[in-house]
Amino acid sequence: MISVEHLTKCYGDFTAVDDLSFEIGEGHVYGFLGPNGAGKSTTMNIMTGCLSATAGHVRIDGYDIFDEPDKAKKLIGYLPEHPPLYMNETPLEYLTFVGEAKGLRGEELNRQIDTVIGLTKIEHMKHRRISALSKGYQQRVGIAQALLGNPKVIILDEPTVGLDPIQIIEIRDLIKELGKTHTVIFSSHILSEVQAICDQILMIAHGKLVAFDDPQKLEKTLLSSNEITLTTDATEDELREILSSVDHITEVTTGIVAEKWTVARIKTDHNNIYDLSRDVFLAFTKSKNVILEMSLKKGTLEDIFIELSEVEPDTQVATHDETHESEVEEA
Template identity: 70%
Template sequence: MIQVEHLTKCYGDVTAVDDLSFEIEGGHVYGFLGPNGAGKSTTMNIMTGCLSATKGSVKIDGFDIFEEPAQAKKRIGYLPEQPPLYMNETPAEYLRFVGEAKGLKGKELHSQIDSVIGRTGLDHVRNRRISALSKGYKQRVGIAQALLGDPKVIILDEPTVGLDPLQIIEIRDLIKDLGREHTVIFSSHILSEVQTICEKILIIARGKLIAFDEPENLEKRLLSPGEITLVAEADARETEELLSGMEHITEQTIEEKEIGRTAATLHSDCEDIYEVSKALFKRFSAAGKPLLEMNVKKADLEEIFIELTESTQTEDIKTEESEAGEEEMA
């Protein structure tokens, strides 16, 4: 559905997007993550034809966004970070204007306006001035205009920014619903939101693509060894003996909490951390030493995000220092 190849955008000596290449299939919800200044909005603006590229190509359903912009843009619905709303108009009036700009006319225009108003939950505010609507409803109007023309691809830049928790849940449910009929790409700073909604995640840092995978695959790739914490009805010596010789335990910390009870933190190199926890349960149970607590640390998207972006930043700094050193020697 979308092919991005060697996409680069430079502003003078600053490279905002650095040789990005990825392919997005149809019928999925994709999350676009990156720290502030990573190049997310720049990439989205290029993908939608709102910004030129220094080099590289973007194809939407086979049409090049730079060489065949009219055909490519017909297949895209876009909500920028700041929705382009006319505050003195009502949602119905504004959507009529956008629909006409997209080439819709007559019955088709009326039908699509009614459809997007219904899908985005704007029925009871369709004739109120946009300036009088809450932030959440303004976002809904912005999403509604992106849906006009029935585009195959919906691109949403920070669609939940500035919303209250209830509004965030409502927009999140709307995005899930859109993903059933469209390919949806949205950027967000709310990592749990991306993990909940998205089937695949793109992470960029300093203009570079550093990860593109399903959330569970990112977890397996980055958060090993796994961690298990437990509290056993056993003293420190007994706990140490029971843990002795266990496979896949690479590191352990044992602390006696009170007489007859011990806490332990274990790290494992096993891909399936639950197999290790099951073996622990069986071993302590067979010895007559009950496990009072046991927690398995599952991968967290926030940790993945921090690990990837920090490691990329460190590598770039080392590269810059190395290049600076070579220049000084020269």
């Protein structure tokens, strides 16, 4: 459905998007996740034909956005981070204008306006001035205009920015509903948002794709985010000797508290931290030492996001969902 190949955008000496490549299939909701300044909006502006690229290609259902813009853009509905709303118009007037700009006329225009008003639940607001609507309803109007023309792809740039918690939930529910009939791509820097909505997540940092997978698999990607913290009466040397018999331990950091107890942070690549804690406990039962306290920290998507977004471009870590083709540069 969407193919991005070696996409690059430079502003002088600064590279905002750096050799970005990925494939997106038809249907479902895709989250474009990254910290502010990661290159999300720049990439979306290029994908929608609103911004030229320094190099690379974007194809929408086979149509190149640069070589065949008219055909490609007909397949896209776009909501920029700041919706291009006419505040002195009503939603009905605004949607009529946008529909006509997209080539809709007569009964078909009225039918599609009724459909998008129903989908976005703005029926009772359609005759009010847009300037009088809440931020949440203004976003709904922006999404409604993106849906006109029945595009296959809906691209939403930070659609929940500035909304209150109730409005965020409402927009999330709307995006999930749209994902049943469209390919939806939306950008966010809010981790809980993409976990709640997305079927697939693309993580971007420093203009590069650093991960492409579903939320559950991403949580398993960097298993080193899992760790055990324990306090023991063993010395640091005794502790390391005990742990040497336990598999899947990748790093042990130790320190002394109260001048006599050893505290250890144990990192692992084990896919089940609870099984590992059992193995650690069993190893201690075979020694003369005891565990005074043990706690487990299970890695989350937030841990992955923080680690990946802090990685410099030449040392980045990437994952690949086997059901999707994504191209990630490793330096």
